[in-house]
Amino acid sequence: MTAAIDVDARSLRRIARNHRLNRWDVRFSPYLYISPFFILFALVGLFPLLYTAWVSVHDWNLIGGQGDFVGIDNYVTVLSQPYFWTSLRNTFSIFLFSSVPQVLLAMGIAAFLDYNLRAKTLWRMGVLLPYVVAPVAVALIFSNLFGDRFGLINELLGGIGIDAIRWHVDVIPSHLAIATMVNFRWTGYTTLIFLAAMQAIPRDYYEAAIIDGANRLRTFWSITVPLLRPVIIFVIITSTIGGLQIFDEPRMFDQAGQGGANRQWQTLTLYIYELGWGQRNFGRASAVAWLLFLVIIVIAILNFVITRRIAGSTERRIRTKGKR
Amino acid sequence: MKRFPRTKMAAVVAGAASIALITTGCSAGTDSGSSAGGDVTLTVATFNEFGYDDLFAKYEEANPNVTIKHKKAATSNEARDNLTTRLAAGSGLSDVEAIEVDWLPELLQYSNQFIDLASADVDGRWLDWKEKAATDADGRLIGYGTDIGPEAVCYRSDLFEAAGLPTDRAEVADMLGTSWDSYYAAGEKFASAGTNVPWFDSAGATWQGVVNQLENAYEENDGTVIATENPEVREAYDDVLDASSTLSAHLSQWSDDWTASFQNDGFATMLCPGWMLGVISGNADGVAGWDIADTFPGGGGNWGGSYLTVPTQSKHQEEAQKLAAWLTAPEQQLSAFASKGTFPSQIDALASDELLGATNEFFNNAPTGEILANRAAAVSVTPFKGAKYFAINDAMQQAITRVEDGLMSADESWAQFETDVKSLG
Incomplete structure (x- = not known):
C-alpha cells in the first residue's frame, strides 16, 4: 500500500517536474532564441552608447585620451555654439527635403509597380539599382550636376536664360542638392518595402471595390494606404533615423567636407566629425552625439504618435463604413 | 632531363628544411634581443608618392638582414587618420611613419611618442627652416626631412600676351616684382587690358x-x-x-569648379609650390601657354613637404632610424625626385647638377629644378605652427571664402572668425 502510494507520489513529482520544465520551455525559450541579437546589441550598441555618455562628461582628446571630469560642461559649451544650432537646422531641413518627397514618391512608384506591368522584374530591379551605388560615388556623379559654375544644371539653366543657382553658397539650394542625392539612393529601397507590403494585401478587396464602382485612385486611398499603415510607420521611423544621421552626402558635397564656409549644409553628424577628428575634442563630440540621440528619440516618438493617429483615423473610417 | 633519385630528393628537402629551421631560429633569437645585425622586418608607412619603391630594393640588397614592408596610403588625410588612431590606441604604428608638415605641429605636442633622431651623421643635412620645424621645444628632432614645396608664380603666357604684358619668364619675374603690392599692381595692369580673365585663382590660395x-x-x-x-x-x-x-576668380582651391576652370581660361596666374606643377599640367592638359616665373611676392615661401619619423612604438628603433637616415640622404632624395618629382630639402641635393638641370616640358621647357632651388633658398621665415595652427587657419580660410562668396562683409566675417577661434579653446 505504502509502496503504491510512494510510486504514485514519485510519478506525480516526475509529472510535475516535466510540467514545470515544459512551462519554462514555453515561457523562456523564445527569449533564449532572440538573445543573440540582444547580446550583440549590448556589445556593439548599448556599450558604445553608454561609453559615449561617459566620454561626454570628461575632457577627452583623440590622442591624449581621458582628461578631467567636467560634468555637463561639454553640453553647456556645445549648446552655446552657433554652429550647433546651424547644424541642427540643416539636419532638419535636409531631412524634410529628403524624407517627405521620398516616402510619397516611393509609395506612388510602388503603386505603379503593383499593377500588371510588362517585364515586371526589370522595373522592380531598376528602382533598386541606385541603391547599389556607393554614396561617395553618387556624390561624385552629382557634383558634376551641381557645380556652381561649370555644372550641368546651371549650364542648362543658363541656356534658357535663368541665373545660375549657387549650389555651394546658398542654404536652401545646397540642401536641395544634398536631398536629391539622398533621394536618388533611397527611393528605390523604400519603394520595394512598400511594394512588398502592397502585394500582401488580398486582391479580393480591390475586386470588391471595383465592382462597387471605385476607380484606381479611390482604391489606392481607401484600401492601399490604410492597409499599409504598419509599413508606413516603419518606413517613416527608419527614414527619420537615417535622415537625421546623414553624413556621406554632405561630407562629399565639397572638397573641404565641413559643410561650407558658413556651415550652410553642415549636419549634426558632420559637426560631430569636426569636433572629434578636426578639433580632436572627443568630449564635446560625444556630447553632440548624445544630443543627437535624444533628438532622434523625441522625433521618433512624435512620428509614431502622429502617423498612428493619421493612419488610425482612416482605418476607423473604413470600419464604420463596413458596419453600415 | 635527369631526375633526382628519391633518396637524394629527400635528402635535399631535409637539408633545406633544416637550414630554414636554423635561420628562423636565428631570427627569432635576435628579434627578442633586438641587437643590431640580426634579421629584422621594418614596416614603412607613406602616402601619395614618395618615390621609394626602387630605393627599398636597393637598401635590402645592401643590408641583407633587413626586409622592408611598404604600407602606402592613398592620401595624406588617410595617413593622418591612420597615424592618429594608432597613436591613440598605443600600438599598430609602422617602424617608419611618414608625416606631412601640415599636421606636424599637432604631433609635436606628443613628441615623446617619437624617438629623438638627432645625430652627428645628419647634422646640417637639411635647410635650416626644414629642420627647425620638426624640432620640439626641448630640442629633440622628431622627423627627417624628405621633400619641400618652395613656391614660385605660375602664369599663362598666352593670356599675358593678349593683355600686352611681357611673356618671357625673366621679364615676367621683373614685372611681378618681389612684394605683394607689385604682384597685385601687375594684376591691375592685366585687368585694365580688358581680357576679362581674373588675375589669380582664389583668395584662399593667396592667403596661404x-x-x-x-x-x-x-x-x-x-x-x-x-x-x-x-x-x-x-x-x-x-x-x-x-x-x-x-x-580673384573667387574659386575655392581643389573644388570641382576650380579644377574645371583650368580648361576654361579661369585665371592668369597662381602661386605654385613645386608639387603643384604636376597638378597644373594634369588639370590643364592640352592647354598651351603655362610658364613659371622665378619670383615670389613678399620673399620666399614654402607650402607643404614631408618628414620621416620613428615612433617609440617601434620594436626596431635603431634599424628604423638607420633606414630613415638613408632614405633622406641627398643621393636617395635625388633618385626620388627623378622618379616622382618630390623636391629635395637636403642642402647637398639642392646644389646637385642633376636637380639644377631638370626642365619641365609642359611649362615651356622651363628650368624648373633651378627655379625651385632658387625659390627654396629665398625662404627666410619659419612660420611658427603650434597645436592649433591647422584649426585656426581652417577657420581663416572659411572667413575668406564667406567674403568671396558674398555671404558677408569683411568685418562680419572677421567677427565670426573671432567666435570660431574662441570656440576652439
Whole structure:
C-alpha cells in the first residue's frame, strides 16, 4: 500500500517536474532564441552608447585620451555654439527635403509597380539599382550636376536664360542638392518595402471595390494606404533615423567636407566629425552625439504618435463604413 | 632531363628544411634581443608618392638582414587618420611613419611618442627652416626631412600676351616684382587690358602664400593664441580681400569648379609650390601657354613637404632610424625626385647638377629644378605652427571664402572668425 502510494507520489513529482520544465520551455525559450541579437546589441550598441555618455562628461582628446571630469560642461559649451544650432537646422531641413518627397514618391512608384506591368522584374530591379551605388560615388556623379559654375544644371539653366543657382553658397539650394542625392539612393529601397507590403494585401478587396464602382485612385486611398499603415510607420521611423544621421552626402558635397564656409549644409553628424577628428575634442563630440540621440528619440516618438493617429483615423473610417 | 633519385630528393628537402629551421631560429633569437645585425622586418608607412619603391630594393640588397614592408596610403588625410588612431590606441604604428608638415605641429605636442633622431651623421643635412620645424621645444628632432614645396608664380603666357604684358619668364619675374603690392599692381595692369580673365585663382590660395611668411601669425611660441589680436593678421586679411575683390576668380582651391576652370581660361596666374606643377599640367592638359616665373611676392615661401619619423612604438628603433637616415640622404632624395618629382630639402641635393638641370616640358621647357632651388633658398621665415595652427587657419580660410562668396562683409566675417577661434579653446 505504502509502496503504491510512494510510486504514485514519485510519478506525480516526475509529472510535475516535466510540467514545470515544459512551462519554462514555453515561457523562456523564445527569449533564449532572440538573445543573440540582444547580446550583440549590448556589445556593439548599448556599450558604445553608454561609453559615449561617459566620454561626454570628461575632457577627452583623440590622442591624449581621458582628461578631467567636467560634468555637463561639454553640453553647456556645445549648446552655446552657433554652429550647433546651424547644424541642427540643416539636419532638419535636409531631412524634410529628403524624407517627405521620398516616402510619397516611393509609395506612388510602388503603386505603379503593383499593377500588371510588362517585364515586371526589370522595373522592380531598376528602382533598386541606385541603391547599389556607393554614396561617395553618387556624390561624385552629382557634383558634376551641381557645380556652381561649370555644372550641368546651371549650364542648362543658363541656356534658357535663368541665373545660375549657387549650389555651394546658398542654404536652401545646397540642401536641395544634398536631398536629391539622398533621394536618388533611397527611393528605390523604400519603394520595394512598400511594394512588398502592397502585394500582401488580398486582391479580393480591390475586386470588391471595383465592382462597387471605385476607380484606381479611390482604391489606392481607401484600401492601399490604410492597409499599409504598419509599413508606413516603419518606413517613416527608419527614414527619420537615417535622415537625421546623414553624413556621406554632405561630407562629399565639397572638397573641404565641413559643410561650407558658413556651415550652410553642415549636419549634426558632420559637426560631430569636426569636433572629434578636426578639433580632436572627443568630449564635446560625444556630447553632440548624445544630443543627437535624444533628438532622434523625441522625433521618433512624435512620428509614431502622429502617423498612428493619421493612419488610425482612416482605418476607423473604413470600419464604420463596413458596419453600415 | 635527369631526375633526382628519391633518396637524394629527400635528402635535399631535409637539408633545406633544416637550414630554414636554423635561420628562423636565428631570427627569432635576435628579434627578442633586438641587437643590431640580426634579421629584422621594418614596416614603412607613406602616402601619395614618395618615390621609394626602387630605393627599398636597393637598401635590402645592401643590408641583407633587413626586409622592408611598404604600407602606402592613398592620401595624406588617410595617413593622418591612420597615424592618429594608432597613436591613440598605443600600438599598430609602422617602424617608419611618414608625416606631412601640415599636421606636424599637432604631433609635436606628443613628441615623446617619437624617438629623438638627432645625430652627428645628419647634422646640417637639411635647410635650416626644414629642420627647425620638426624640432620640439626641448630640442629633440622628431622627423627627417624628405621633400619641400618652395613656391614660385605660375602664369599663362598666352593670356599675358593678349593683355600686352611681357611673356618671357625673366621679364615676367621683373614685372611681378618681389612684394605683394607689385604682384597685385601687375594684376591691375592685366585687368585694365580688358581680357576679362581674373588675375589669380582664389583668395584662399593667396592667403596661404601670405600667412606662411608671418613668423607668429596665430600663436606665440609658447602656444598662446593671438590670431584675433594680431594686427599683422588683420592687415593681411584686409589686403588679400581688397585685392581679391577685383583680381580673384573667387574659386575655392581643389573644388570641382576650380579644377574645371583650368580648361576654361579661369585665371592668369597662381602661386605654385613645386608639387603643384604636376597638378597644373594634369588639370590643364592640352592647354598651351603655362610658364613659371622665378619670383615670389613678399620673399620666399614654402607650402607643404614631408618628414620621416620613428615612433617609440617601434620594436626596431635603431634599424628604423638607420633606414630613415638613408632614405633622406641627398643621393636617395635625388633618385626620388627623378622618379616622382618630390623636391629635395637636403642642402647637398639642392646644389646637385642633376636637380639644377631638370626642365619641365609642359611649362615651356622651363628650368624648373633651378627655379625651385632658387625659390627654396629665398625662404627666410619659419612660420611658427603650434597645436592649433591647422584649426585656426581652417577657420581663416572659411572667413575668406564667406567674403568671396558674398555671404558677408569683411568685418562680419572677421567677427565670426573671432567666435570660431574662441570656440576652439
